[in-house]
Amino acid sequence: MKVKKQLEGLSPYKPGKPIEEVKEEFGLKNVIKLASNENPFGCSPSVKGAIEGVLDKLAIYPDGYAAIIRRDVANHIEVKETELIFGNGSDEVIQILCRALLEEGTNTVCAVPSFPQYKHNAVIEGAEVREVLLQDGIHDLEAMLEQIDENTKIVWVCNPNNPSGTYVNETEFKRFLAKVPKDVLVVSDEAYYEYVVADDYPHTLPLLDEYENLMVLRTFSKAYGLASLRIGYGVANERLIAKIDPAREPFNTTMLAQVAATAALSDQDFIENCKSKNRDGLEQFYQFCDEMNLPYYPSQGNFILIDCLRPGNDVFNHLLKCGFIVRSGEALGFPTFIRITIGSFEQNEAIINELTNYLS
Ligand SMILES: *Cc1c(COP(=O)(O)O)cnc(C)c1O
Numbered sequence: 001m002k003v004k005k006q007l008e009g010l011s012p013y014k015p016g017k018p019i020e021e022v023k024e025e026f027g028l029k030n031v032i033k034l035a036s037n038e039n040p041f042g043c044s045p046s047v048k049g050a051i052e053g054v055l056d057k058l059a060i061y062p063d064g065y066a067a068i069i070r071r072d073v074a075n076h077i078e079v080k081e082t083e084l085i086f087g088n089g090s091d092e093v094i095q096i097l098c099r100a101l102l103e104e105g106t107n108t109v110c111a112v113p114s115f116p117q118y119k120h121n122a123v124i125e126g127a128e129v130r131e132v133l134l135q136d137g138i139h140d141l142e143a144m145l146e147q148i149d150e151n152t153k154i155v156w157v158c159n160p161n162n163p164s165g166t167y168v169n170e171t172e173f174k175r176f177l178a179k180v181p182k183d184v185l186v187v188s189d190e191a192y193y194e195y196v197v198a199d200d201y202p203h204t205l206p207l208l209d210e211y212e213n214l215m216v217l218r219t220f221s222k223a224y225g226l227a228s229l230r231i232g233y234g235v236a237n238e239r240l241i242a243k244i245d246p247a248r249e250p251f252n253t254t255m256l257a258q259v260a261a262t263a264a265l266s267d268q269d270f271i272e273n274c275k276s277k278n279r280d281g282l283e284q285f286y287q288f289c290d291e292m293n294l295p296y297y298p299s300q301g302n303f304i305l306i307d308c309l310r311p312g313n314d315v316f317n318h319l320l321k322c323g324f325i326v327r328s329g330e331a332l333g334f335p336t337f338i339r340i341t342i343g344s345f346e347q348n349e350a351i352i353n354e355l356t357n358y359l360s
Contacts, residue, residue, distance in 0.1 A: 006123050013116070017325050026321055033325040034341040034351065036227070037162070037192075037303045041274050041344065043225030043260070044267035050259045062255035069258045072265050073233060077205060077218075082238040085245060088252045090191060090219040090232030095121050097215070097234070100244040101153040101185060102127035109147045110156040111139045113163060113333025115189060118156040127153070137164040137297045137305075141176040148184055155180060158189045160196065163332045163339045165299025173202040177211055185240075188216045191232075192301035194223035194271050195278050201300065205235065212237040220257075222302060223271055224264045231257040278302050281342035288352045292359060303341045305334060308359060312338050318358050324351050 016035025023031050034040075066086045074081040087093035098121035102108060107128035110118045119129045130147040132140055139157055148155065157176075160167040168176075173188070180186055188204045204216045219232035231253050234241075264270075285304045289296045295307040308315045315338050316328035329337030340351065 004124070004126075006126050010120065010123060013120070014331065016327060017320070019325065022320060022323070022325055026323070028323045031323045031325065032343065032347050032350065034343045034347065035325045035327050035339075037222055037301065037341045038227050039223060039225035039274060039302070040342070040347060041225065041270075041277065044264045044270040046263040046267050047226070047260045050263035051256055054255055054259050057255060060255070061251050062253065062258060064250045064252075066253050066258050069231075069253075069261045069265070072262050076265055077235065079205060079208070079235055080238060083208065083235055083241060085234045085236075085241050085248065086253050087232050087234070087248070088254075088257075089221060089227075089230040090189070090217045090234070091117055092230075092248075092252060093217055093232060093234040094118060094187075094189075096244055096247045097154060097185070097187065098122050098125050098127070100247040106151050106153045107149070108154040108156070109144050109152060111144065111158065111161065114139075114156070114158045115162045115191075118154075118158075118187075122154075134161070134164060134166075137161075137166045139168050141168065141172055145176065145179055148180065152181075152184050154185045154187060156187050156189065158191075159202070160192050160300035162191065162301065163303070163327070163329070163334065164297045164305050165301045165303060166297050167196070167198060167201055167300045169198070169200040170202040171200070173204070174207070177207065177214065180213065182213050184213060186211070186214050188214065190216055191219045191222055193218055195275055195302050196300045197275075197279060198300055208235065208237055212240060215240065220261045220264060223274055224261070225274075226257070226260050226264055229254065229257040229260050231261050277344070278342050281345065281348050284345070284348045284352060285340065285342070288356070292356065294359070303339055305329065305332075305337050305339045307334075307337050308355075309336055312336055315355075315358070319351070319354065322354050324354060326351075 019031045070081050094117050102125035104126035108122045109130045112131035122129050132143045215236040221227040312329035327339040
């Protein structure tokens, strides 16, 4: 069997190791996973009831238009319902965009290291990928502009950037957007939007009226704590949404995901609380890094990239033996770093204690 030639060099996404696997492999009772930027506090308690309420409807196809969550998201972020596209996670919106816009002979521009799915999907579509190195951990927007030519279809701005946690500010983003040709789509991937505290973080939604070539991505997988259910969305001008919508599968978000997202969205107290605990958690790690003289990137997300000044895999493997799953920077483009998801106070304290022992 011969598959598309683009698939030959690709490997499937390597997720953080599952907890059960690590327990078995190392004979551990307790394992803490701080690897995939999931919410350590779970999701809003209202979600469980919402899911239970539809369990007798599993034989019925979901609403392909996702009307109820569409109405609620539109109200919540103050856009029109027709300005939204829902995906099986924002990962799927990324895939839909690549499917709709990229093909052989086109190219796409993204930062590196950044979220790997932009490149992955672009390669499958046969497009050329132009990667621009981060500058001090931040998107080099000037260099990204220089990579744009008449065949460029999409430019990706991961903001805050995964894995560095750094962000592009409002002034920089607006200046960039004004310079990008109008027929090139700019994607602002805001998967960690709810955790952001920087005052000068861009307000992208008000820019959608002026820029028909802008799409904002958000997700229920991170702060909303619904990663297992797979639901996220894109926001853009309604004409653009209508054009890409045929590239979406008819029933791409499940009923469980839709009702869960609706319940989660209506509990903004939960989100505020998680945001505040995340800040406290980041402060625990900043203090640890400062005491240990370890460089790190201040983060706007729910994760921190720490330079351990030695091979990231060594630190990763040591932590794994001790029952902590993190991400090694070696797989993320930062060979001497590890990326840790901010956990609960106790989880952070436990991993910091282990790291202090190991690195001293
Ligand atoms: C986690 C993440 C996503 C994907 O989230 P979904 O679970 O597919 O909604 C998208 N972009 C970035 C930068 C992420 O970190």
